[in-house]
Amino acid sequence: MKTSRRHFLLLSAGVGSSLVFSRAAFAAGAPATLSVSDPQAQAVGYVEDASKVDKAKFPNFAAGQSCANCSLFQGSASDPFGGCTLFGEKQVAARGWCSAYSNM
Incomplete structure (x- = not known):
C-alpha cells in the first residue's frame, strides 16, 4: 500500500x-488536594504536616497520629495523598492531621 x-x-x-x-x-x-485555607479544612484544624499541630488548640492530638493511620483515610499508608470520607473528592496529605482523627 x-x-x-x-x-x-x-x-x-x-x-x-x-x-x-x-x-x-x-x-x-x-483529584484535587485539600488546601489548609479551605473553610472545611480550617473548621477541623487540618494541617498538611502533623508535626505542626497547635497542641494548645487541639489537646486531643497525640504523637504518631496522622491521616495515614486514621480510619477515615481512604488511601494506603504508603501513599503521599489519599481520599478522606470527611472531605469528599479532595485528597489529604498522608502525614497531615485534623481534629476528626479516629483510629477505630
Missing part, C-alpha cells in the same frame, strides 16, 4: 489531536 503525503498528514494530525485530548482528559480527572 502506497501512502500519499496527504494521507500521511491527515493521519498525523488525527493521532496528534487524540494525544492532546487524552492528555487533557487525564489532567482534568486528577
